[in-house]
Amino acid sequence: MTRRVLGVLGGMGPAATVDFLAKLQAATPAGSDADHIRVVMDLNPRVPDRHADPEGAGAELGRMAARLRDLGAEVLAMPCNTAHQHRAEIEAASDLTLIDMVAETARAAVESGARTVGVLATPGGERLYAAALETAGAAMVIPTDADRARLMGLIKGVKAGDLGTEARAGMAALAGLLVQRGAQTLIAGCTEVPLLLDRGNAPAPLWDSTEVLARRCVAVCGAGAA
Incomplete structure (x- = not known):
């Protein structure tokens, strides 16, 4: 080998x-x-x-x-x-x-059968996933501006060591809003996100880009x- x-x-x-x-x-x-x-x-x-x-x-x-x-x-x-x-x-x-990792994760999400994918990522990550999901043949759902500000706050919190219950609940709530708007599956499109959101608290099938x-x-x- x-x-x-x-x-x-x-x-x-x-x-x-x-x-x-x-x-x-x-x-x-x-x-x-x-x-x-x-x-x-x-x-x-x-x-x-x-x-x-x-x-x-x-x-x-x-x-x-x-x-x-x-x-x-x-x-x-x-x-x-x-x-x-x-x-x-x-x-x-x-x-x-x-x-x-962006192309691989987008491909995995679409190959699961999803055609509308919710993405939790930074603004730069959103742009990359928009292109990758379009290439893979899926639509993307992203947070509103206000929700993105909350997301970025949680990401910065992880970088500062906050992996607590409240932070996990906040990330799960943001994921839930994407599902309410039509996301059939979710992508943890920033590598801090899966430190708060996993298959145990995600409201829909989750693709962890790190994994x-x-x-x-x-x-x-x-x-x-x-």
Whole structure:
């Protein structure tokens, strides 16, 4: 079995990156340590803000990708949906393929049979999912401006360590509003969202973009017992 070394561009945010690594480990059908994916990672919480300074973010992500390549990475993953707007810079700087978590998650949601998909994401993530879902043949439901402000507040809270009951209830309520507006399934389209919303409290079938990315990494990197 051909094994590939995975390079992870992390830190956006740190808790989401740790969640990704846990889901990567859990998704691997391993019988021993040696069956798991070899990972080289740059957990860099100082990547410039993807909304306020996209040019700076793209440049730093390109440098990170090149360093990961030099450390032996053969394929890249990035557990941050919004930062996928910089996929071109990342691949150009490293000459490596970045597994596209947005496209993979949109495809998984549509292949489940849903034709109207609710997306909980940052404004930048919404734009990426709008294109990916259109390509996959589905309509998208997103929060209203007021609800998006609430969503961003919850996302910032996760980055500050708030994973409490009230925050979980708030995220579930936002998901419920998308279902009321016609969403047949939901996408956790920001990697902080599944830290508050999971299959236990989601009001409709949920596609966790972090989990989708982890499973795709396992497939691409050839992990698991031979």
